[in-house]
Amino acid sequence: PKAGAVFSITFSEECPFLLAIGGSKGKLQVWDTLSDAGVVRRFGKYSTHKLDPAPDA
Structure with a gap:
């Protein structure tokens, strides 16, 4: 990846x-x-999600 050696990975809730x-x-x-x-x-x-930015809470 462009990030180099991977240190951390996470998915969005x-x-x-x-x-x-x-x-x-x-x-x-x-x-x-x-x-x-x-x-x-x-x-x-x-x-079931569209990849539009979420509104600020």
Whole structure:
């Protein structure tokens, strides 16, 4: 990944198909896993979320 060696990975509670990766290059990479055709084929039917930014609470 562009983040370098991966130190931390977490999924979003509000949008479970978003994955955040932090790494050795000091960068944070956010990946929309539904942009991967294989993920969509296997898990896309479980997605009920649109990937629009959530409003501030």
